[in-house]
Amino acid sequence: MLGGPLTPESKMAGLRSFISQFNSQALAIIGALTVGYISLKLLLSVLRGIKLYVLSRPLGLATNLKKLGAWAVITGATDGIGKAYAQQLAEKGINIVLISRTLEKLQNVAQEIETQYKVKTKVIAVDFTKGVEIYEEIEKELKGLEIGTLVNNVGMSYSYPEYFLEIPNVEKFIPDIINCNTLACTMMTKVVLPGMVERRKGAVINISSASGMLPGPLTTLYAATKVYMDFFARALQIEYASKGIIVQSVLPFFVTTKLSRIRHTSLFTPNPTQYVRSALGTVGLEQRTNGCLSHSIQGYINELAPEWLYYLVQGTMFRNVRALHYKKMQREAKKKEQ
CATH class of the missing domain: 3.40.50.720 (NAD(P)-binding Rossmann-like Domain)
Structure with a gap:
């Protein structure tokens, strides 16, 4: 027989190679679907933004609130x-x-x-x-x-x-x-x-x-x-x-x-x-x-954005504003003492 009989080791090597190739293909498909989903979501958001903030007023797309009541x-x-x-x-x-x-x-x-x-x-x-x-x-x-x-x-x-x-x-x-x-x-x-x-x-x-x-x-x-x-x-x-x-x-x-x-x-x-x-x-x-x-x-x-990044940015900003407030209060207190 060509190549001789398959040994357990060669069978395992073949299985590992198949799994590796399958995982690579699966990850590629998942990546492509993810990019496609994000791109479609971004496109729909852009189109919705154009409708709402560019076309709505000139085309009169929004509800006429005057017709709802005096x-x-x-x-x-x-x-x-x-x-x-x-x-x-x-x-x-x-x-x-x-x-x-x-x-x-x-x-x-x-x-x-x-x-x-x-x-x-x-x-x-x-x-x-x-x-x-x-x-x-x-x-x-x-x-x-x-x-x-x-x-x-x-x-x-x-x-x-x-x-x-x-x-x-x-x-x-x-x-x-x-x-x-x-x-x-x-x-x-x-x-x-x-x-x-x-x-x-x-x-x-x-x-x-x-x-x-x-x-x-x-x-x-x-x-x-x-x-x-x-x-x-x-x-x-x-x-x-x-x-x-x-x-x-x-x-x-x-x-x-x-x-x-x-x-x-x-x-x-x-x-x-x-x-x-x-x-x-x-x-x-x-x-x-x-x-x-x-x-x-x-x-x-x-x-x-991930929530941890949101909390980091907002927390840093608000702590800085808080610190500035306390510095201002300290300056005002010193002025009163003088």
């Missing part, structure tokens, strides 16, 4: 993103209910909107850090209004990044931030949603945060409340989509607002007007959105 309700409406929503909804010809804490600021914004956009306004001054007792009065004030859009924007955050147990006046801060960030969006939805369901149309927009996409060390409570707003919106959409209701979760990164304490715009940090103009173009098209193209790019990178 009034829009915005909480936290005197500054930042909330004020920008109020202005741009008013620009569409929708009457605006402004709800926030300071009556004078509410009246000033209401006057601006009425003068510039020729729509009706209504103001309700309440402190959203309070409990459920404030919502009976809000419900009375809203009675009889055809509310087509609710923007749950009111929120509070940390004054600086801090470890959970070292938050100043933590016993008061905990209920305040929970009431303002989670109870408010829940109760406001409970107040407004019945009328929308009865008319079988309406939009509820929750302004969550990119902080709610992953746990946020040193802003733990803020991030946790924003996760609630995100999950609440996503689940509510499933419950009420069949009744004609749009529920959207908006997760912005940094915007130049008092909450972020960032003053200057950049490629990845739009001002509230720029941000809201883009975000409104996604209503009815995207149930969960980062709101604008630059923030969507950041969100995509966050999803791809």
Whole structure:
């Protein structure tokens, strides 16, 4: 016989060679499929971004919120993103209910909107850090209004990044931030949603945060409340989509607002007007959105990056901000002593 009989050793060598070749081919196939999957996902993301942030506004692809009802309700409406929503909804010809804490600021914004956009306004001054007792009065004030859009924007955050147990006046801060960030969006939805369901149309927009996409060390409570707003919106959409209701979760990164304490715009940090103009173009098209193209790019990178890297970057940044805060406090204390 050619080559002689196969020995056990040669059989094992042949088997090992076959397995090695099979593994190499399998890994090559897996690698090709992985690259193909990532490439397809990236392509679809790019196409979706073009649709949402380039074509949506000029082609009128987003939901016409004016057709949903004559009034829009915005909480936290005197500054930042909330004020920008109020202005741009008013620009569409929708009457605006402004709800926030300071009556004078509410009246000033209401006057601006009425003068510039020729729509009706209504103001309700309440402190959203309070409990459920404030919502009976809000419900009375809203009675009889055809509310087509609710923007749950009111929120509070940390004054600086801090470890959970070292938050100043933590016993008061905990209920305040929970009431303002989670109870408010829940109760406001409970107040407004019945009328929308009865008319079988309406939009509820929750302004969550990119902080709610992953746990946020040193802003733990803020991030946790924003996760609630995100999950609440996503689940509510499933419950009420069949009744004609749009529920959207908006997760912005940094915007130049008092909450972020960032003053200057950049490629990845739009001002509230720029941000809201883009975000409104996604209503009815995207149930969960980062709101604008630059923030969507950041969100995509966050999803791809390993969590340990995210925690390393954010933890380093927030610890540095915390250290700067304490240095500032020390300098101020020395000045007082002098």
